[in-house]
Amino acid sequence: MPRSKRDVDLSPAKLRKLADEELMELVSRNEAAAFEIVLERHIDAAFSLAYRMIGRRALAEDVVQEALLSLWRTGARYDRSRGSVRNWVLGIAHHRSVDALRRDGVRTSKDVSDEGLGERLEAPERTDAEAIRREEAGEVRSALEELPAEQTRVIDLAYFGGFTHTEIAAMLDLPIGTVKGRMRLGLEKMRGRLSVPEAVE
Amino acid sequence: MSRFENGCEEERGQAAAYVLSALEQREAERYREHLDGCARCAAEVARLQPVADSLATSVSPVVASDELRASVMARVRSEAELLNAAGA
Numbered sequence: 001m002p003r004s005k006r007d008v009d010l011s012p013a014k015l016r017k018l019a020d021e022e023l024m025e026l027v028s029r030n031e032a033a034a035f036e037i038v039l040e041r042h043i044d045a046a047f048s049l050a051y052r053m054i055g056r057r058a059l060a061e062d063v064v065q066e067a068l069l070s071l072w073r074t075g076a077r078y079d080r081s082r083g084s085v086r087n088w089v090l091g092i093a094h095h096r097s098v099d100a101l102r103r104d105g106v107r108t109s110k111d112v113s114d115e116g117l118g119e120r121l122e123a124p125e126r127t128d129a130e131a132i133r134r135e136e137a138g139e140v141r142s143a144l145e146e147l148p149a150e151q152t153r154v155i156d157l158a159y160f161g162g163f164t165h166t167e168i169a170a171m172l173d174l175p176i177g178t179v180k181g182r183m184r185l186g187l188e189k190m191r192g193r194l195s196v197p198e199a200v201e
Numbered sequence: 202m203s204r205f206e207n208g209c210e211e212e213r214g215q216a217a218a219y220v221l222s223a224l225e226q227r228e229a230e231r232y233r234e235h236l237d238g239c240a241r242c243a244a245e246v247a248r249l250q251p252v253a254d255s256l257a258t259s260v261s262p263v264v265a266s267d268e269l270r271a272s273v274m275a276r277v278r279s280e281a282e283l284l285n286a287a288g289a
Contacts, residue, residue, distance in 0.1 A: 030280075030281045030284045030285055031281070032274070032277050032278045032280075032281035035274075035277050035281075036274055036277075039270065039273060039274065039277075040270075043265045043269070043270060043273075044262060044263070044264055044265050045257075045258060045262075046265075047263060047264070047265035047269070048260045048261065048262050048263045049257050049258075049260055051260075051263050052260035052261065061265075061266065061269045064265065064269060064273075065269060065272060065273055068273045069273065069276060069277070072277050072280070073280075083254070086258075087254045087257070090254070090257040090258065091254070091257070093257075094222065094257055095222065098222045133258065134262070136255075136258065137258055137259045137260070137262075138259075140255045140256065140258065140259035141259045144256070144259065155221060155256075158218070158221040158222065158223035159221045159222065159223075159253065159256050160256075162222070163223070164223055164224065164225050165218045165223045165224065166225065168223070177212060177214065179214075179218075180212055180213075180214025180215065180217060180218045180223075181213070181214045182214075183214055183217035183218055183221055183223065184213060184214040184216070184217035184249075186217075187217050187220070187221075187249045187252045187253070188249075190252050190255075191248065191249065191251075191252045194252065194255060
């Protein structure tokens with residue numbers, strides 16, 4: 001494999017000590033080794049999200065592959081003032097998953113809970129950071145589940161189901177304004193529960 | 202539905218629908234443009250976006266396959282070689 005002029009500085013051990021934001025600077029200079037560390041850190045989270053939304057392993061893998069390649073190709077556009085690399089990666093994965101759901105119409109036949117046990121592949125809890133993340137994930141799930149059911153429903157259908165407000169309104173036989181109102185009330189309530197920090201502007 | 206008072210005609214729930222990706226594609230593009238000129242909606246999106254982001258990390262963890270990692274990295278490495286060879 002041809003070595004680039006900067007290879008000397010880019011051993012995986014050194015790269016692993018860098019923050020995501022620093023790695024993204026290297027990624028914007030086409031450093032594949034730096035991208036590999038970003039990928040290691042976030043691919044499971046991206047796949048978990050895509051799999052939760054799409055419910056089929058092969059299609060979720062396609063979506064995550066597209067999302068990560070888009071991250072690699074547009075890495076130069078990453079702007080740290082607009083949030084963490086993790087949220088950026090997950091935002092791309094979410095967006096691509098919504099596209100896949102709307103495009104391929106896979107929604108009717110998906111059912112994550114009915115898939116074979118071999119598909120479930122629970123991630124082991126490997127590190128303290130991972131344990132903290134799981135705890136936070138649990139808090140978000142509780143915050144969502146403890147909303148009035150009508151609010152949980154519209155948020156779930158939109159965010160995880162990829163349905164538009166128009167589709168949701170038709171599905172639930174409600175005016176569009178009511179659907180959006182429930183989304184807003186639900187997110188506001190979750191925000192209070194989760195003590196989300198004020199956005200830095 | 203109540204609307205903002207600064208002359209903005211958007212429904213109050215529009216920001217929530219936007220951060221949840223519940224707008225039609227064209228509607229989302231139009232709203233993104235609106236955000237450039239409407240501080241009130243932009244602030245609402247900024248308030249609600251972190252909540253939507255938190256949903257992404259709330260799902261049950263599953264492990265991506267080694268094949269997926271390898272396949273992405275193979276593409277990345279070959280593109281990097283081409284770009285570096287081209288002196289980019």
